[in-house]
Amino acid sequence: MELTVKGQAVYAHTGGRPFDPARPVIVLIHGAGMDHTVWSLQSRYLAHHGRSVLAVDLPGHGRSAGTPLPSIEELADWIVALLDAAGVAKAALAGHSMGALVALETAARHGDRVESLALLGVAETMPVHPDLLAAAALNDPSAIELVIGWGHGPRGHVGGAAAPGLSLVPGGRRLMQRARPGVLGVDLGACNAYVRGGEAAAAVSCPALFLLGGVDRMTPAKSGKALAAKVRGSEVILLSGIGHMVMTEAPNAATDAFAARFSAF
């Protein structure tokens, strides 16, 4: 569906069902350089199990207009503007990587608007190697190779995709190659600059699920667990053998975790 947020056209995929703000809403927030299609194996399920889904393309990403926002804090405020535009008082937020930081910060800054959290592939800080930052800033294709190469766990590189016939690594690469020039650089810069993770975690007052890949090399599970320990009453699910791309490497585990917490029948 098309929305107007802060005067700009925004696209959010609704999982194959019309968006109804009267139903419990979940917002799915993608990671750096990606778009709503990373959630294609979860968004349809949630939409057909009682949730209204907004798998959003962040500003400058996918089908949304504008330019990418340069900080996690601005993105968190933007999520609230998105909820306003959609007529939603309170929503569950699920985010991956950069999107997880955005969800976390939104819950900390705007606790009254967030029902619950699901954070995938997340850590208190996400320092980005200067070489990767530089490559992304220059739109050097090697930046995507670094993200995709390090982002998938060893099993992800071998494959064995749950979706018949799909190949995870080339699929991730093509998704990132579709991003507009400059987008990945801004996104990675926002991740690198974010230092409020611990503070934000302490301020979260809603239920929070951490879905962590056991062999995540970008946000190691150890760091994810440390962040989870700072959120009161949080729950951690550790997925053995899974890398950073949790929802594509382990789509059924992610959907099962969502189903147990977000289905709204």
Next chain:
Amino acid sequence: MADAKFLKFDTLSLHAGQRPDPATGARAVPIYQSTSYVFDDTDHAASLFNLERPGHIYSRISNPTVAVLEERLAALDGGVGAVCTSSGQAALTLAIMTLMDAGGHIVASSSIYGGSRNLLAYTLPRFGITTTFVNPRDLDGFRAAIRPETRLLFGEVLGNPGLEVLDIPSLSAIAHEAGLPLMVDATFVTPYLCKPLSFGADLVMHSCTKWLAGHGVAIGGVVIDGGTFDWEASGKFPTLTEPYAGYHGIDFAEEYGPAAFIMRARAEGLRDFGACMSPMNAFQILQGVETLPLRMKGHIHNTRKVLGFLESEAYAENGSVAWVTHPELPDHPDHRLRAQLLPHGAGSIISFGIKGGRAAGRRFIEKLALFSHLANVGDAKSLVIHPASTTHAQLDAEALAAAGVGEDMIRLSIGLEDCDDLIDDLRQALRAATKA
């Protein structure tokens, strides 16, 4: 920062798409000889049917053994996904049916497999889909043949029977300027020798029956989606960019992004046209793919040795060979393009002319002992055919010339026997055929 590490081609040939069977620990890919799969519960069933969850429902649409082969071939070619089919012909048909409706038009190389030509020239027009054929070296001809209703450009990496090298980068640019995808049949080269997606093609197809399998025991095909074509920007592909009533209103581009084409090909094409690959065939083809790098090295080694022999015969004062064609030969018109697109070898098909024309060709075939006379290519065993006395026997000399097939043309598919044995066999058959 350390470079990202990706599994190399030889490793992917053995492992891509497979994890040891979780139920039994089996290291080999099990043959899931099952039509259907038990649902966990009614909600699981509904979720699978509605594409809310990935998984298997019925082996016409997907099968665990076939899925390993699909993912492996997608990984080897660098595509986002693949669908295996009952034959290479089925793969071509599936791709076309996914892209266009009646009224659609294709611009295709005139130098393609006869079966593909039959489909495009004679069969599809009955369903309202027409094709304009263009010499594969005539790039302006491709551009000129594009019409408003054109939906696909198509060619083979190596032409058949002329062994022309398709200028994939240039054709890709022509296709994309017109908002069209380029599909390339890479059967003759396999991803070991050429990955068309890396040169700008959008879709790749193979007859898996040939070099990918290598053993000559299973028929199969595959279509691979590069995930590169922007169907929405083109605006010419409503099957991929508009809600599909046949599948709960899914807009495939919106839902699956780069995997739109391959998801529609499976969800509609396999479901409705039903040309699926059997799990046994997938298993057999997988055995071949595991040794693809080793076999292709052997094919190329032997091909170069045989080329050397045939060239020596062609240059000899009283030699039995009139001419030899292979893209690796310096006098081949596409030799430079070959170096760019096929740096590790230009396949193991050789065409040559035997002195003495049609009659000598027939005698040559009959005198060969190791080469098998049959209508296939890409087997581990060496194969031979004399088109003028077999596949094209009904054509007179003029019609043969129009088809690019001389009366003297012999086509060899060089296998993996000891190349000295192959050369000995060719030598004795040539002498016997041309002496008479």
